[in-house]
Amino acid sequence: MQYTVEGSGGGGVQTVEAAVRKGPWTMEEDLSLVNYIAANGEGAWNTLARAAGLNRTGKSCRLRWLNYLRPDVRRGNITPEEHTLIVELQARWGNRWSKIARYLPGRTDNEIKNFWRTKIQKKHRKSTDGIYATTTSESIMPAATVHQNTVAEDQGSSSVSGRTTTATVAVTQEYAIEAPTPSGMSSGSYLDQLQPGYASSIHGGQDGGAAAAAAGDVVVSDEFLAASSDNFWALEDLWPTVQSLHGNC
């Protein structure tokens, strides 16, 4: 029996001997992935997927790892400080979620993107009902209100593909006014102090995690595991197993 599956990257279709799984991940799959990465490290996702015995695409494995399984992923509500930061960085860079995520260690681009769409953008949409009929951030505001510094900030970044939605800038500038700001600090000065890995200053001193996130390392602390207890199956269900197997972390 043969199935057609999506080829990664450049597209195309190939025939393989078994169907590639899609949809929600099972705990067994998670464990296999975490276990494999703990032993061999991440990267080469297609190879990894096969080697780990996962019937998933490399793409899917990478996404699962980055957005959910990585031990330094923070879960739980977005704090007011993070809210402020997201609003300001979105105003500065547009929908460059991965870039924004680098300034919020532990938060993923997907999480920030979802937060933006469900909380901030929707709020704005409500306030502009009857003015703009469209629903996407790209088309809400007239392009004439775009701030020049958005372009300037993007120069020198690795991939300015033209997808950046400059039209969203004006929306978020408006929201920056509403967003909560850490006490005793104007939003401008607050932003100016930030750099990737800064989060230890606003996340209760999880220096190790923030530094590790900035460095790309994986650190699992008891505190982190405790904070992760709101997962479908908690990460602490997975990591102790992995740690006992590999004696690391």
Added chain:
DNA sequence: AAGCTCAGCAACCGCGTTTAA
């Protein structure tokens, strides 16, 4: 209590970029 609506989020898809052969 049942049905409906909506919000939140995990995961998929398509496309651009990078890398290796």
Added chain:
DNA sequence: GTTAAACGCGGTTGCTGAGCT
């Protein structure tokens, strides 16, 4: 220099649970 594969990113979809009628 070319091409294909792999990677990374942003947009979108669809499922699930909570709240409402």
